[in-house]
Amino acid sequence: MFARLMGRKITTEQLYVSRYEAFMFSDYNEERWRRSGSPKDSLDLQEAQRWMHRSEDLATVRALFPIRRDSVNSVTTSIASSLCIPRNHRMRAR
DSSP states (O other), X not given: OHHHHHHHHHHHHXXXXXXXXXXXXXXXXXXXXXXXXXXXXXXXXXXXXXXXXXXXXXXXXXXXXXXXXXXHHHHHHHHHXXXXXXGGGOOOOO
């Protein structure tokens, strides 16, 4: 259970980092495109659009595979029980 929860946590963190990177690169290339006079056949515009599509794809992945709070609560309770942590000191999912 713990390994599954930690794997999900690491995957979720990486998903957020990747999506943030995609936003940054999209904004960066869009600004380069604007500063060059907004040509229609610009590589900067194509790159900005590619990064924006990637960030949208990452958002879709997050929407398709949301974290269920009941599964997090059950895993947290199970870990706390196995470690003999008193009930009033157990972590709660937000």
